[in-house]
Amino acid sequence: MSTDSYAKIRNNPKFQELVSKRSSFAWMLSIIMLVIYFGFILIIAFAPAFLGTKLGSGVTTIGFPIGVGVILSAIVLTGLYVRKANGEYDELTRQILEECK
Amino acid sequence: MKRLTSFSLPALGAAATLFATNVALAAPDLGAAQKQETNWHAIIMFVLFVGMTLVITYFAAKRTKTASDFYAAGGGITGFQNGLALAGDYMSAASFLGISALVFGNGFDGLIYSVGWLVGWPLILFLIAERLRNLGKYTFADVASFRLSKTPVRIFAATGSLIVVIFYLIGQMVGAGQLIKLLFGLEYWMAVCIVGALMMIYVTFGGMKATTWVQIIKACLLLFGASFIAFMVLLHFGFSFEAMFAKAVEVHPKKLAIMAPGSLVKDPIDAISLAMALMFGTAGLPHILMRFFTVPDAKEARKSVFYATGFIGYFYILTFIIGFGAITLVATDAQYLTGALGTLNLKGGNNMAAVHLAHAVGGNLFLGFISAVAFATILAVVSGLTLAGASAISHDLYASVIAHGRSTEQAEVNVSRMASIGLGVIAVMLGIMFEKQNVAFLVGLTFAIAASANFPIIVMSMFWKGLTTKGAVLGGFIGLLVAVVLTILSPGVWEVVMGNPKGSAMFPYSNPAIFSVTLAFLASWLFSVMDNSAQAQSERAAFEDQFIRSQTGLGASTAASH
Numbered sequence: 001m002s003t004d005s006y007a008k009i010r011n012n013p014k015f016q017e018l019v020s021k022r023s024s025f026a027w028m029l030s031i032i033m034l035v036i037y038f039g040f041i042l043i044i045a046f047a048p049a050f051l052g053t054k055l056g057s058g059v060t061t062i063g064f065p066i067g068v069g070v071i072l073s074a075i076v077l078t079g080l081y082v083r084k085a086n087g088e089y090d091e092l093t094r095q096i097l098e099e100c101k
Numbered sequence: 102m103k104r105l106t107s108f109s110l111p112a113l114g115a116a117a118t119l120f121a122t123n124v125a126l127a128a129p130d131l132g133a134a135q136k137q138e139t140n141w142h143a144i145i146m147f148v149l150f151v152g153m154t155l156v157i158t159y160f161a162a163k164r165t166k167t168a169s170d171f172y173a174a175g176g177g178i179t180g181f182q183n184g185l186a187l188a189g190d191y192m193s194a195a196s197f198l199g200i201s202a203l204v205f206g207n208g209f210d211g212l213i214y215s216v217g218w219l220v221g222w223p224l225i226l227f228l229i230a231e232r233l234r235n236l237g238k239y240t241f242a243d244v245a246s247f248r249l250s251k252t253p254v255r256i257f258a259a260t261g262s263l264i265v266v267i268f269y270l271i272g273q274m275v276g277a278g279q280l281i282k283l284l285f286g287l288e289y290w291m292a293v294c295i296v297g298a299l300m301m302i303y304v305t306f307g308g309m310k311a312t313t314w315v316q317i318i319k320a321c322l323l324l325f326g327a328s329f330i331a332f333m334v335l336l337h338f339g340f341s342f343e344a345m346f347a348k349a350v351e352v353h354p355k356k357l358a359i360m361a362p363g364s365l366v367k368d369p370i371d372a373i374s375l376a377m378a379l380m381f382g383t384a385g386l387p388h389i390l391m392r393f394f395t396v397p398d399a400k401e402a403r404k405s406v407f408y409a410t411g412f413i414g415y416f417y418i419l420t421f422i423i424g425f426g427a428i429t430l431v432a433t434d435a436q437y438l439t440g441a442l443g444t445l446n447l448k449g450g451n452n453m454a455a456v457h458l459a460h461a462v463g464g465n466l467f468l469g470f471i472s473a474v475a476f477a478t479i480l481a482v483v484s485g486l487t488l489a490g491a492s493a494i495s496h497d498l499y500a501s502v503i504a505h506g507r508s509t510e511q512a513e514v515n516v517s518r519m520a521s522i523g524l525g526v527i528a529v530m531l532g533i534m535f536e537k538q539n540v541a542f543l544v545g546l547t548f549a550i551a552a553s554a555n556f557p558i559i560v561m562s563m564f565w566k567g568l569t570t571k572g573a574v575l576g577g578f579i580g581l582l583v584a585v586v587l588t589i590l591s592p593g594v595w596e597v598v599m600g601n602p603k604g605s606a607m608f609p610y611s612n613p614a615i616f617s618v619t620l621a622f623l624a625s626w627l628f629s630v631m632d633n634s635a636q637a638q639s640e641r642a643a644f645e646d647q648f649i650r651s652q653t654g655l656g657a658s659t660a661a662s663h
Contacts, residue, residue: 009649019652026227033227037220041376044213044362045369051209052361058343059350061360067212068421071219071414075407078223082407085231086400093653 008100018092025084029077040070139286142469143476147285150318150477151299157314161307168510171308171517172239172492173394176658178313180401184408187392189316190485191383191409192323192416194478195276195544198452200417204424205432205454206445208349208359211424215417217376221383222413226406229384231399232563232651238658240489241390241555242497245562248643250570250636251501257574259497261554261581262387265547266490267527269388270483272543274532277479283449284456284472290533297529300484304491304521308514309395312484319481322474324412327419330455330471333462334426349428354443359428371610378614382548385555388489399654420455427454430461437461487524494520539598545612546588553580553617561625563651566644569629569637576625583620587613 009015043050051063169175178186196218204211237243242258274293281292303311338344346360353359383389393402431437432445437457439446447453459471495517500508508516558577561568588594590608595601629637650656 005655006646006649009653009655010645015649015653022652030224030227033220033223037216037380038373038376040216041213041372042369045372048362052357059346059357059360060343061209063209063361064212064342064346067209067216068418070216071418074219074223075411075414078226078407078410081223081226082403085403090400097653097655 005100009096012096012100014092014096014099018089018096021092022085022089026081029081033074033077036070036073040066140284140469140472142466143285143472144469146469146473147476150322150473154299154303154311154315154318154480157318158303158307158311161310161314165306165308165310168239168496168514170310171514172391172488172496174309174313176395176397178395178401180396180404181408182313182317183392183396183401183405184412185320186313186316186395187389187405187409188412188416189318189320189323189481190388190392191413192320192478193273193276193482194280194475195272196417197323197327197420197475197478198280198455200420201424201427201455201458202451202453204421205427205447206451207363208353208355208425208428209361210363212421213362215421217379218383219410219414219417221380222406222410224380225384225389226403226410229390229559229563230393230402230406231654233390233393233559234396234399234402235651235654235657236563236647237394239391239394239496240492241387241559242493242501245558245573246501247562248640248647249562249568249573250640251506253570253574255497255501257558257577258555259493259502261385261550261558261577262493262497263490264581265385265387265551265555266486266493266524267531268543268550269547270486270490270524270528271531271535272540272547273479273483273486274528275535275538275540277476277483278532278536280475280479283453284475289536293529293532296479296483297525297532299480300487300528301522301525303480303484304487304525305518308517309488312481312488313392313395315477315484316481319474319477320412323478324416324419326459326471326474327416327423329467330426330459330462331419331422334422334430334458337426337430337462345422345425345429349425352433352443353428354445368610370615371612374610374612374615377618378545378548378552378612381552381556381614381618383551385551385559386547387493387551387555388485390555390559391489391492392485394658398657423455423458426462427458431457434461483528487521487528490524491517491520494524542588542593542598545593546585549584549588549612549614549617550581552614553584553621554578557618557621557625561622565626565629566641566648567629568625569632569634569640571632571634571637572625572627572629575628576621576623579624580617580621584613584617587617 051061051066053062054060055062165171167175200211200214203214233241233244236247240258240262242255245258246254274296277296278289278293281287282289285292303315334345338348349359350357393405396402396405431447431454433442435442437447438444439448445451447457456468456471460468495513499516500506500513554577557580558573561576562573587608590606591611591613592606592609593611595606596603
């Protein structure tokens with residue numbers, strides 16, 4: 001890892017592509033997670049009655065699928081990121097490192 | 102169930118007070134407990150667990166020679182194994198017993214905590230995990246000191262780590278003593294000493310390898326135990342959630358109120374503050390961050406967060422079913438209650454909800470199993486904490502600050518071993534000193550400090566070119582100080598713990614994060630932009646190389662290749 005390969009990487013258009021693609025994907029997912037979670041917290045703080053809305057004729061309320069949905073969304077979002085990062089982005093990284101040896 | 106019948110009322114009163122504080126501070130913990138008759142099922146199963154982990158420690162010790170072995174298990178842990186170990190490091194006995202107790206007492210409100218404890222994980226993945234893996238070697242301070250001045254940054258990072266580790270350890274030790282007294286019928290001091298001795302053995306001899314396997318085994322046992330309880334509960338209701346909820350509403354004194362958010366979250370600022378502490382605090386816990394150096398590369402680091410998030414999310418859904426199961430199967434059975442049916446006062450306090458439920462669905466043998474799992478759970482968490490604290494002392498303070506990078510690897514590992522023993526002794530002493538104290542606030546405080554001191558500096562050093570040493574150190578210490586001071590001035594500590602009159606707390610909220618995290622970011626920004634020294638210029642110039650390495654892994658430490 002010479003200073004030389006750092007300079008090569010910096011000037012490689014694929015590096016710019018990797019950085020912009022991966023950063024925008026990661027930030028987008030982070031923002032989705034923040035919106036989901038803080039949205040959930042704000043509903044609890046400002047409109048708790050909404051989560052007590054009954055589903056159908058029983059006692060089950062809409063709060064439960066929403067709460068479990070927040071948990072599942074965390075798992076799904078991490079899965080999406082890992083899939084894309086370990087596939088597409090890692091392949092791009094490999095090419096960059098190969099070209100800039 | 103004879104062993105759970107001899108509870109005095111004062112103990113229950115104490116447990117109830119603790120529980121109320123927990124609610125205010127978002128920190129489920131284990132409450133005060135009365136000593137029980139000796140529980141032989143539990144003890145035999147626990148001895149089996151300890152025997153197995155000691156054998157693993159023996160083999161791990163034989164293969165732990167270099168610093169990389171000691172701190173990072175030689176980088177040879179797979180993503181799946183690390184995911185389990187992360188889950189084992191994170192799922193504490195307090196979250197197992199505390200969250201199911203919250204659900205038992207309040208229904209839906211317990212879910213708010215389950216969600217809060219989980220949502221930090223995706224953020225760790227998207228923003229931190231691979232950069233951490235690419236830039237660091239053994240501790241998160243490696244990342245912050247990559248281009249900043251080593252001595253001040255390492256002193257700050259070690260301070261942040263050690264404060265988090267010690268506060269977390271006190272909470273775990275006191276919880277361990279109470280829980281083991283309750284479940285095993287051992288004396289409090291004896292329980293604390295056993296936990297302390299075992300964690301010192303694991304960490305000192307087996308380093309990260311032994312710690313990792315203790316955490317993996319614990320995670321499997323805990324997930325199995327919780328799955329079994331939840332399965333039996335659902336089986337009882339023919340796998341109909343509606344039937345379970347209907348029964349719970351019928352028997353719970355709060356009736357339909359348990360199906361919607363209740364009084365747990367009153368003030369929007371408090372709600373957001375708590376949410377910030379839980380979410381960002383998770384991403385600033387040194388024992389969690391350290392685990393990312395045990396995998397060979399960024400790819401495995403990412404996978405491990407996915408598995409960890411899956412296991413932890415699944416576990417929190419289970420604790421939720423367990424809480425409702427306890428309402429329907431435990432609160433309706435007089436043998437678990439101190440009062441009349443419909444009063445919800447459990448023998449041993451409400452943190453026993455999951456334990457009583459284990460007995461209700463699986464008899465004495467399964468009760469013993471769950472008790473042993475709870476003990477194992479505490480051991481796994483304290484071992485991870487001790488290792489993280491010892492690394493902060495040896496890798497950050499000793500090797501970089503005291504020896505100025507001129508120490509040998511062997512000397513560093515020896516210091517780390519001594520530090521593990523030192524931390525173990527301190528943890529046992531503090532655990533015994535704090536026996537009668539209300540430590541419920543400590544978990545909340547730990548997360549607030551991790552979110553206000555460690556998290557902002559990690560994020561700023563990774564993402565912002567302009568960060569300088571002065572900005573990082575001042576910003577971090579300001580976050581740390583504000584988090585501690587505001588916690589002390591909050592009603593939960595100022596009034597409940599310190600006994601000042603009600604209404605006299607100067608800080609009206611229960612969690613400081615919304616103020617302390619924001620201040621830490623602002624201060625590190627402000628002191629960085631004001632810093633125009635030559636050193637600051639070269640630190641900004643060095644960002645480019647750090648950025649390339651963090652993105653591509655070029656030159657990243659490959660612990661596995663030695």
